[in-house]
Amino acid sequence: MYSFKNDYSEGAHPRILNALMESNFEQVEGYGEDCYTQKAIELLKQSIGRNDVDIHLLPGGTQTNFTAISAFLRPHEAVIAANTGHIFVHETGAVEATGHKIISMEVGDGKLNSSHIKAALDLHTDEHMVKPKLVYISNPTEIGTIYHKDELEQLSIFCQEKKLFLFMDGARLGSALCSVENDLELSDLALLVDAFYVGGTKNGALIGEALVICRDSLKEDFRFHMKQKGALLAKGRLLGIQFQELFRDNLYFDLAKHANKMASLLRDEIRKAGFKFLVHSPSNQIFPILSNRLITELQKNYSFLVWSEVDADHSAVRLVTSWATKEDAVLGFIEELSSSPDHF
């Protein structure tokens, strides 16, 4: 059985484990004040090309989302998110648990644009309603689509005009930035959004997300929020060592490229075999539409999510690749799928 269920099925890239081993008996400061964390932050700043951002390493994505959002907002302020947004659907109300409403907007392709934001603003006109203040986007989105530079620029300009914070969930940011269709760089993000994070967990780390705060007014006292929300690890070195390893050369991007390459291989071959897709997703998640019989057949040797029903006989499935996906497994999957007599 091989799994295409997600990009967190394996452990960490071996270089990361080695780095943990090598540094293991050094005594360092706790709570993210260790030399590794400091070095990791320095490397991240170099990679982003900006020295004036604040960077913090947090254990996981949900925690990064609610810690940042609750730190940035006043009690009456709300988030605007796509109705597919991770914080809206899959974080057990973590943001609401900090007191903030999420206003969800119907979007077809997972991407918010300024007309969605405008529609939300138009509905929130006075103090009987929450005040929209932060726009939450993911890149790639929850359905694998990515933001292009012009799209992000338009969103950014609109948010600035309307005094909205723009926050990017980058749990799979590596895959977005390494997509063949991508035209954004880390340095663009630092200019266009108020805060974003560089996801480690889904790109080779055991745990860890690097939050980058670009807007000055959002920087103050952020470590207090991290501690209060449980995000300040006693052994902060665990995060520092991992991000140091990921960013001391090109490892972070190499891993994402591998994941994307495996997804492309799947996508191309599945298309060639005559299948359609639920959505065009040029990152490490793809959503082919298969017959239910074929799905049952494939599930004998492969695990993956059945994403949504398309018609009585067909469903879209989600295949996710990662830094650890084996080409052999991909090829095997393709072969099995292509050779099925029942594949339409």
Next chain:
Amino acid sequence: MYSFKNDYSEGAHPRILNALMESNFEQVEGYGEDCYTQKAIELLKQSIGRNDVDIHLLPGGTQTNFTAISAFLRPHEAVIAANTGHIFVHETGAVEATGHKIISMEVGDGKLNSSHIKAALDLHTDEHMVKPKLVYISNPTEIGTIYHKDELEQLSIFCQEKKLFLFMDGARLGSALCSVENDLELSDLALLVDAFYVGGTKNGALIGEALVICRDSLKEDFRFHMKQKGALLAKGRLLGIQFQELFRDNLYFDLAKHANKMASLLRDEIRKAGFKFLVHSPSNQIFPILSNRLITELQKNYSFLVWSEVDADHSAVRLVTSWATKEDAVLGFIEELSSSPDHF
């Protein structure tokens, strides 16, 4: 420079890193539904001698405290804690951030007893005040003292009588249970408290605390609370593998014993050298009272916390040992301290 500042200065016990290495490329379920976590929970249940408890692995201590406490209480219910309690002083209001007041009681030795609880109850008589509902204790306490079986029994009986939940923070539980003065076992805890946790971070793990919920009424839906509060790691294997390693034989207790042995060595020799202590602490934290001049001298080669001023010329310092503390370093420290001409 050698550090006695805390018990989280180093990484993890090598066996843990090896276990991470060996399992690294296995594909497993996410979010704590992996085989390692299941196995770790099984081993913990065996060690506790109880099959009817619920066990969850969470990343850190602050997070375990506020996730559990907020899951257990209704909005108007409050916590009773010692004024030295970690949640009261050193968690940036994490419990209050979930909406609950902590009622602090002045205690000399860090330990709450039933008369403290009674005093708190007597002050909270009607709906104009919060309703005390959960008693938070730490074992060992924040100043290294430990609960004896009869003390915990009395507290437990009193709490049951008053319908209060009894919750034990076990961030350093290994050290308490391995103290030469200890007469409690894990199985006693499961009988005497409603929930407690077995701390990993400060006893050989990179991160991880194992929360044990003993009272049936507190078990329901706990994973929802973990997810909402950011405690459900995508790669839950990281916690599972560590606890499996710590509890598949006696490693957890061996590590704690080493820490205690190093603390005893320090304690005995410092006493022999004629120094007094702020408090009698038979675990891995000790608080000798030294002259400020001697402190300055020792700080040249050793780092440790200056805990509190005792008089104009003397302060108590905190020395913490761990599973990783080197006997040579302890002996060196003792020698330097004993040979000082200025040690009174």
Next chain:
Amino acid sequence: MYSFKNDYSEGAHPRILNALMESNFEQVEGYGEDCYTQKAIELLKQSIGRNDVDIHLLPGGTQTNFTAISAFLRPHEAVIAANTGHIFVHETGAVEATGHKIISMEVGDGKLNSSHIKAALDLHTDEHMVKPKLVYISNPTEIGTIYHKDELEQLSIFCQEKKLFLFMDGARLGSALCSVENDLELSDLALLVDAFYVGGTKNGALIGEALVICRDSLKEDFRFHMKQKGALLAKGRLLGIQFQELFRDNLYFDLAKHANKMASLLRDEIRKAGFKFLVHSPSNQIFPILSNRLITELQKNYSFLVWSEVDADHSAVRLVTSWATKEDAVLGFIEELSSSPDHF
């Protein structure tokens, strides 16, 4: 200028002010423990025909909603509401501010039924999502529609099956229960929902809503929640005296009947004049569709809300009547509307 904008434009029914006057210098207990509040609760129980419910008087609707909902739910539990629901749209995120997500369901006529609830449950399947636990309905709804007995029975049975609490916002309950189309009584509500409230503010009182808690498990410690959320008035007499006056005879229902009668008069005459309505609303809010030119004309002498655009030239307006609405004003409005040369 006469206002049909809402049902809280005037003060209180004169009998209420008289009752305040007469009792003014009596010294009574504070915080709702006064004889008037006790008497009001007794009268409400008689009116409901149930002695085993708990009744509390709170100042306002938003406060009643979030105080009750936050008291009833655990942190990971969520509310299901219509997308037009007052708590979802018009209470500035008050429920979310207590930590709970509201899952909104698209409904045409403001009324939730079991298929909406089922759809919400089907989407919330595990601990990565909030757990739906309370169904919030309003009677009448925010667009003036009312629940019929069979509808409420079906909803009630479905909620019980699924272990969901059913909560009814009764800000305008008088108008619903006195609608010519209504077949529900207060005693039915006590059987069919877990909690509901009898709105005073919009039916003759200065302020005040009477919350009725029917389910035993939701009753405990409710006064703690009221105090914590600011709902326990020092001069609780203000609420007690008003509800005593409203329920010592039929005043509450007489006032609602008057409001409905005025709405019926408007509805019938507007229909006769050839206009259509946005929705069939047999309570004290009606939503006729008028040409924008006619609206502008009418706004010279009458104030009311323009509710929604229907087409380029027409909009629906909201006309609200109350216990205080003057028949002359209604007749004047009708005359002006009917005599307009431009009324289509």
Next chain:
Amino acid sequence: MYSFKNDYSEGAHPRILNALMESNFEQVEGYGEDCYTQKAIELLKQSIGRNDVDIHLLPGGTQTNFTAISAFLRPHEAVIAANTGHIFVHETGAVEATGHKIISMEVGDGKLNSSHIKAALDLHTDEHMVKPKLVYISNPTEIGTIYHKDELEQLSIFCQEKKLFLFMDGARLGSALCSVENDLELSDLALLVDAFYVGGTKNGALIGEALVICRDSLKEDFRFHMKQKGALLAKGRLLGIQFQELFRDNLYFDLAKHANKMASLLRDEIRKAGFKFLVHSPSNQIFPILSNRLITELQKNYSFLVWSEVDADHSAVRLVTSWATKEDAVLGFIEELSSSPDHF
């Protein structure tokens, strides 16, 4: 039986009820946008002598405290209060329910000074602890003592230096400002504190507190917070009419003066009769120390709180006077007390 239990036993000053009567059938805007509220705010500004403050009318004291404090603070920021502070003891954790810790300081006379604040700041040094940000004081305090101008000036300067907000709970502000020992005016408060409120409920109104926000940075969007916390009454006129009446001439202060005069009469005569007091309280609450036998005797005809045990045979009681206290009742009480053979 005559009650000296509190200052909210009666209804409202008759002029207030008359004003409610007279305006009753006028149709006005809801939610505090009515002409009465606007006029009341204007009168309050005149009385304070400042046009650049923002004023909002809220229903009650607890609600004003938590609405203001939660609006002013970010999640990690905490309140410093006296251990006798109303928010710390008697509001069922309302402030903590909004997520903020209250740091309590031991004070003898109910009054915080800069050395208390400094002590709190000295204990909160980094992100492992909450960040003290708002100082909560009451004038008069919960034990009837009042702040003198120089005391408040020192506190104000210290808070400004340390970037702390200074917030004054004025539930009984009338009594403080009308004390014979007072040297503060409303205009001083507006200069010295960042926000305060002028209590109506305990000085002649049915309900109502006027919150005055002096610091510009705290003003923005305050009505959103009011709505979210349930403080925006649909019939805001109820608050507006009352404060208009209290401040259109000197009524507010006349009522407070009467309360103080009655308290002075009690104080002077009780002292003359040879009794001591728990604390010197020059406002409308006094705390004489009586023998328990005498207390039992007096309780036959008078109700009041037994405040605290002084020794085995004596207790301090709390006597509260109000705008409605009858001189005859006071004289009767004094006579009974003085004529008791058992009064020492």
